[in-house]
């Protein structure tokens with residue numbers, strides 16, 4: 084009897100109710116898992132990820148072209164500087180390039196002076212390299228009434244043993260630095276290297292195909308870490324993307340940003356992302372690996388390490404042919 088009374092009502096409203104049901108389910112999922120947000124962070128300023136040695140005018144042109152799509156998209160972003168990796172640049176020239184980053188709406192952080200590997204040098208030497216890498220970046224920010232706040236580890240190596248890791252953490256805090264973690268770790272530099280070689284050889288067709296492969300690969304990275312965050316933390320967190328200041332990202336940026344938008348992401352600043360309590364999760368990982376903070380939290384919780392998707396074999400083979408297989 085009850086079913087007979089309800090059925091006509093249900094049938095009549097079935098179609099009209101569908102969007103409502105969809106919205107309820109969607110909101111339920113969002114509430115349970117959190118919003119899709121991403122902070123864009125770019126390493127190895129003023130230019131990195133490929134071995135090309137630019138002159139200052141070439142770096143000016145590269146920087147302008149790199150920043151255009153980011154400025155146009157009005158998304159927050161931060162660049163991490165290696166002040167002394169480019170021996171040909173004097174401080175005034177570096178300053179003018181970093182000014183361009185601020186003028187385009189970016190923030191700046193310290194990525195050491197010369198990009199040393201904490202797995203290979205003493206903590207003391209490493210700290211000296213951080214200090215040697217801050218003068219121009221700090222001056223650029225302070226001229227705009229801003230502060231140098233963030234540090235990004237080269238190779239994401241944060242200490243092979245707990246003493247080094249904790250020693251560096253304390254040193255960074257005492258010097259006013261906040262660590263900029265990475266969750267969306269990836270091998271963009273492998274694509275970037277092969278891409279730059281294709282450009283140098285004037286091979287547009289190959290460059291186009293590498294860019295397309297790069298975007299599919301990045302989509303697989305984003306999808307993987309979206310799921311993995313929920314497995315490890317029980318919900319989403321604002322992801323932090325690491326990419327490099329390369330020709331590849333200069334040319335792929337509009338499509339890369341679009342890929343995030345189409346996957347439901349909105350863009351937040353690093354500062355905004357770090358407000359999420361997930362970034363206060365315990366991280367006891369000490370070891371040689373430079374990988375996503377999501378992996379560090381998983382290992383700290385005693386969960387197994389589950390790695391992100393690999394880059395396509397053909398691209399990797401080409402990279403290894405040019406650089407040797409040690410990476």
Ligand SMILES: [Zn+2]
Nearest residue numbers: 126127237238
């Ligand atoms: Zn780097």
